Amino acid sequence: MTANAAHPTSTGATATRPGRDLRRHFPIFRHVEQPFHFLDNAATGQICEAAAEALLHFETRARANVKRGVYRLADRATAAFDAARATMARYIGETEKNSVVFTSGATAALNIVAHGLAARLRSGDEILLTTLEHHSNIVPWQLAAEARGAVLKAIPVTDEGRLDLDQLDRLVGPKTRIIAATHVSNVTGAVTDLQRLRAAADSVDAVLVVDGAQRAPHGPIDVKSLGCDLYAFSAHKMFAATGAGVLWGKPELLESFAPLLGGGEMIKHVTFEKTSFAPPPHRFEAGTPPIGAVLAMAAAADWLATLDWRMLAEHELTLTARLLDGLQTLNGIRIIGPSGLQQRLGVVSFEVDGVHAHDICQLADQLEGVALRGGHHCCQPLMARFATDATARASLAPYNDSADIDALVRGLDRTIRLLT
Amino acid sequence: MTESLYNQAIIEAGKDKSHAGRLEHPDATATADNPLCGDRVTLDLCTEHGTITDLAHTTRGCLLTKAAAALLVRHARGRPLGEARALQTRAKAYLEGESAEPPFAELAVMAPVKAVKSRHDCVTIAFDALAEAAAHAGEEQPK
Numbered sequence: 001m002t003a004n005a006a007h008p009t010s011t012g013a014t015a016t017r018p019g020r021d022l023r024r025h026f027p028i029f030r031h032v033e034q035p036f037h038f039l040d041n042a043a044t045g046q047i048c049e050a051a052a053e054a055l056l057h058f059e060t061r062a063r064a065n066v067k068r069g070v071y072r073l074a075d076r077a078t079a080a081f082d083a084a085r086a087t088m089a090r091y092i093g094e095t096e097k098n099s100v101v102f103t104s105g106a107t108a109a110l111n112i113v114a115h116g117l118a119a120r121l122r123s124g125d126e127i128l129l130t131t132l133e134h135h136s137n138i139v140p141w142q143l144a145a146e147a148r149g150a151v152l153k154a155i156p157v158t159d160e161g162r163l164d165l166d167q168l169d170r171l172v173g174p175k176t177r178i179i180a181a182t183h184v185s186n187v188t189g190a191v192t193d194l195q196r197l198r199a200a201a202d203s204v205d206a207v208l209v210v211d212g213a214q215r216a217p218h219g220p221i222d223v224k225s226l227g228c229d230l231y232a233f234s235a236h237k238m239f240a241a242t243g244a245g246v247l248w249g250k251p252e253l254l255e256s257f258a259p260l261l262g263g264g265e266m267i268k269h270v271t272f273e274k275t276s277f278a279p280p281p282h283r284f285e286a287g288t289p290p291i292g293a294v295l296a297m298a299a300a301a302d303w304l305a306t307l308d309w310r311m312l313a314e315h316e317l318t319l320t321a322r323l324l325d326g327l328q329t330l331n332g333i334r335i336i337g338p339s340g341l342q343q344r345l346g347v348v349s350f351e352v353d354g355v356h357a358h359d360i361c362q363l364a365d366q367l368e369g370v371a372l373r374g375g376h377h378c379c380q381p382l383m384a385r386f387a388t389d390a391t392a393r394a395s396l397a398p399y400n401d402s403a404d405i406d407a408l409v410r411g412l413d414r415t416i417r418l419l420t
Numbered sequence: 421m422t423e424s425l426y427n428q429a430i431i432e433a434g435k436d437k438s439h440a441g442r443l444e445h446p447d448a449t450a451t452a453d454n455p456l457c458g459d460r461v462t463l464d465l466c467t468e469h470g471t472i473t474d475l476a477h478t479t480r481g482c483l484l485t486k487a488a489a490a491l492l493v494r495h496a497r498g499r500p501l502g503e504a505r506a507l508q509t510r511a512k513a514y515l516e517g518e519s520a521e522p523p524f525a526e527l528a529v530m531a532p533v534k535a536v537k538s539r540h541d542c543v544t545i546a547f548d549a550l551a552e553a554a555a556h557a558g559e560e561q562p563k
Contacts, residue, residue, distance in 0.1 A: 355483075356481060356482035356483060356485075357457070357482070358457055358459075358481075358482040358484075358539070358542065359426070359482045359483045359484075362425055362426075362536075362539070363425075363426065366424065366425065366426075374457065375456065375457040375458065376457065376458045380458065383458070389457075389458040389459070389460075389480060389481075390457055390458055390459075418426065418431075419426070419431065419483065
């Protein structure tokens with residue numbers, strides 16, 4: 001098996017092995033009712049010990065607002081928040097920490113981007129999305145397009161659930177101002193060939209926006225080598241707390257954006273006549289930020305950076321192969337996504353003939369303790385592409401092991417026998 | 421593990437296609453969606469002198485959604501139009517545990533769903549569709 005191009009080379013190595021050994025770093029596995037086979041990592045990852053401790057430490061021993069007070073506790077909170085920005089910059093291969101905007105998550109980040117870029121759109125300009133997109137990378141663009149009279153287009157998807165990039169020549173033209181795409185599909189697991197999107201964007205001087213929510217949990221990223229202009233992701237998917245996320249952007253782009261939210265902490269000076277805005281990143285961080293969640297995210301990033309991601313990626317692909325093979329042994333299964341292991345992560349969506357996705361998920365939990373996700377996954381255009389309303393989805397993290405996969409396949413077998 | 425959501429009565433009701441489809445000349449139609457999962461119930465009804473004389477449902481959804489729609493349509497035929505809103509309210513109260521009594525006896529098969537909050541809407545969207553269709557049929561519904 002070859003290492004997936006979505007994974008950079010390993011950034012370090014510890015003795016921690018993937019699967020069961022890694023679970024000692026995740027408190028949930030010590031506390032939750034067994035059996036517990038957590039295969040809903042694309043929805044949210046479990047919080048790692050480092051992040052949980054950072055969150056608890058801040059909230060119980062170090063809590064103060066940031067960027068305001070001068071007393072010792074407040075000063076330490078401000079310093080920790082600032083250090084978290086540097087940590088997150090490091091996690092994504094950036095040296096300039098002010099290119100990292102803290103948000104409430106990937107959705108907020110993409111809304112800031114769509115709002116910021118909307119100002120440069122004129123009537124008839126085109127925004128090129130993809131059929132793989134999560135609603136959070138569709139709806140903000142629809143709002144922007146409606147406000148500016150711009151047009152949305154979408155790169156289609158092949159029968160294997162990958163972007164059909166051979167259509168780029170047809171879809172990219174002189175009116176294309178923005179290309180916005182997911183790095184990894186939350187439904188099919190397909191990894192986007194961002195280099196081809198970069199080349200297409202360059203050919204018409206368009207901005208390339210990438211939704212990295214599904215990629216961020218799979219190890220450190222190098223946003224500069226990806227070739228994107230803006231990159232968004234959420235903390236809760238990368239084993240930290242809910243309520244925080246990152247928008248990374250090239251400084252000249254962030255500098256050009258108007259703020260989405262107005263309020264405290266994002267201004268230079270306010271009078272009733274006019275407000276001048278703070279420079280990025282603060283311009284986009286109105287109000288008290290989710291300080292504890294940001295510190296937890298940074299703790300998770302620091303810990304993730306110590307792991308051997310080449311080994312973990314190999315582990316996830318081995319499990320993905322086991323899952324694909326297991327599904328093939330069952331009757332009436334239709335996989336929505338790549339059948340192979342190249343350029344994909346461990347996200348596998350499927351349908352069972354005659355059984356609704358929610359029934360599959362309910363019975364997987366009830367019969368075998370398997371946590372799956374069923375529904376449209378906030379990807380209704382993609383569901384329409386595959387002429388379905390809902391799929392069941394298993395999504396992997398490094399703490400999963402073969403017992404999780406086997407429990408899922410066993411549960412599906414029992415479900416099919418019960419309901420068909 | 422929770423009590424089985426998929427008792428034999430629910431499985432049987434979910435497979436009941438006896439009132440599935442569309443009516444040729446409905447007096448009212450309504451569609452209810454579950455935005456969480458995209459499930460959808462479209463319900464047609466015919467009325468005469470304030471009584472529901474015929475119903476049909478087109479249900480795209482999980483077994484619970486299909487079973488609830490089938491049970492409701494079976495029950496509602498011949499019932500006063502004015503009961504639709506009350507059925508909706510009582511179904512929700514039953515699932516929430518605010519009332520021990522199901523809105524009609526056959527719905528007691530849904531008892532295991534009470535404990536699974538995320539599946540309540542699977543049961544209630546058919547009731548939403550009926551209440552809306554009844555309202556469309558032009559009669560004031562009692563609260």
